Amino acid sequence: MRLIFAGTPAVTIPALDAIADSQHELVAVVTRPDAPAGRGRRLVRSPAGAWADERGIEVLTPQRPREPEFQERLRELAPDCVPVVAYGALVPPSALEIPKHGWVNLHFSLLPAWRGAAPVQHAVLHGDEVTGASVFELEAGLDTGPVYGTLTEPIGPHDTSGELLERLATQGAGLLVAVLDAIADGTARAHPQPADGVTLAPKLTVDDARIRWGDPAFGVDRRIRACTPAPGAWTTLRGDRLKLGPVRAVANAAPLKPGELSVERTQVLAGTATTPVVLGEVRAAGKKPMQAVDWARGLRIQAGETFE
Missing domain, CATH: 3.10.25.10 (Formyl transferase, C-terminal domain)
Known part of the structure; x- marks a missing residue:
């Protein structure tokens, strides 16, 4: 299949590597616009964008995916599917409809648990013993789409969210490619998420990170x-x-x-x-x-x- 990948931070790199090594053709990468970083506040390309630059792959950086110019470029590139990992922006229905097989998101939880921006952090914060990754069809709701496949991963007693996310990113990359392969050969089946067990994982703020010494x-x-x-x-x-x-x-x-x-x-x-x-x-x-x-x-x- 012709693919356009959507993602931004370093956690996307294992999925990009796996897709590059797969049978599919990666024609472009969509990522968040360059952002100021460091003491000089110099504009810096996202990790996903830098990965694409190094390989001569086209990079698209819309401020918002609803922009007509961005959606027109998507139509011109004619992707069969858009795999997504931690892109960081809401995708409107008009953009979701462009690829033949839609947008397929790798999310780092066992949906419907921990929908949102920080699933791994919330799993650790709430003392979950097991988490995982889910590949699902992106739709207008927040991580609500039908699920193509999952994997599980135990949370160790000393795991940080960074360590756990690194493992999930590596294993999830294989799951994402397996789903893309199944979509390509017509064997993929997505199943609706259950109505029970929904939990939300909003981004942790600086205030959330303040230690409460009065806790156990x-x-x-x-x-x-x-x-x-x-x-x-x-x-x-x-x-x-x-x-x-x-x-x-x-x-x-x-x-x-x-x-x-x-x-x-x-x-x-x-x-x-x-x-x-x-x-x-x-x-x-x-x-x-x-x-x-x-x-x-x-x-x-x-x-x-x-x-x-």
């Missing part, structure tokens, strides 16, 4: 892992913001008040509503990450100091 230890652990690497779990001390990496709960430590710090020879503990947690990496604003013990010694943390 498992809640603190999940929030930090869910927000690693983005948007980055954070707290404050002495009025300054700190980002924290994953922590480890300890069952036999002396109790501490929520957020209270205890600096030991080989570790730094912080109190929660239940048992304390051992801090991992700490990153102060404008500084490189460092181990919590080194951070605490450099800052000369006093007994009884508490995260705010």
Whole structure:
């Protein structure tokens, strides 16, 4: 089939590689417009766009997929199908109707669970033990289309959302190509999503990433892992913001008040509503990450100091 791929961040690269190695012809990549990045705020191509540039593949960067010029170019390119991974913009029905076999989206959850922009982060935040990926037909609703196929993936007790997403992106790429192959040979069958079990996964905000030390230890652990690497779990001390990496709960430590710090020879503990947690990496604003013990010694943390 003639394909146009729609996607933006680095998580799309495994799918692009898999499609490039498949029997299908990739004629263009649709991605979000170049965006300012870095200290100089220089315009930077998205990872999906840069991948296409390196291979001499046409890149389309509409501000909105409803633009008539963009849709006219889609018609000119005449794709049979548009596979999608984390494109980042709503596609109107007028664009969905252009490819013969529609737009087929790889989503990183077991639909109808965790519809929305941050399915992996919400799966980790809510303590799910299993997640997966779904390939479904894109329609006007939010991740509501019929599903062609799924795969499952266990969530380990120490998985961050970044680590889990990396695994799902790699495995999901194979699932996406398998669905495209089935569409091409006429054997693909999409099944409506069940009405029960719908949950929503909106993008996590910076406020969502603030650590609630009054939560139980498992809640603190999940929030930090869910927000690693983005948007980055954070707290404050002495009025300054700190980002924290994953922590480890300890069952036999002396109790501490929520957020209270205890600096030991080989570790730094912080109190929660239940048992304390051992801090991992700490990153102060404008500084490189460092181990919590080194951070605490450099800052000369006093007994009884508490995260705010």
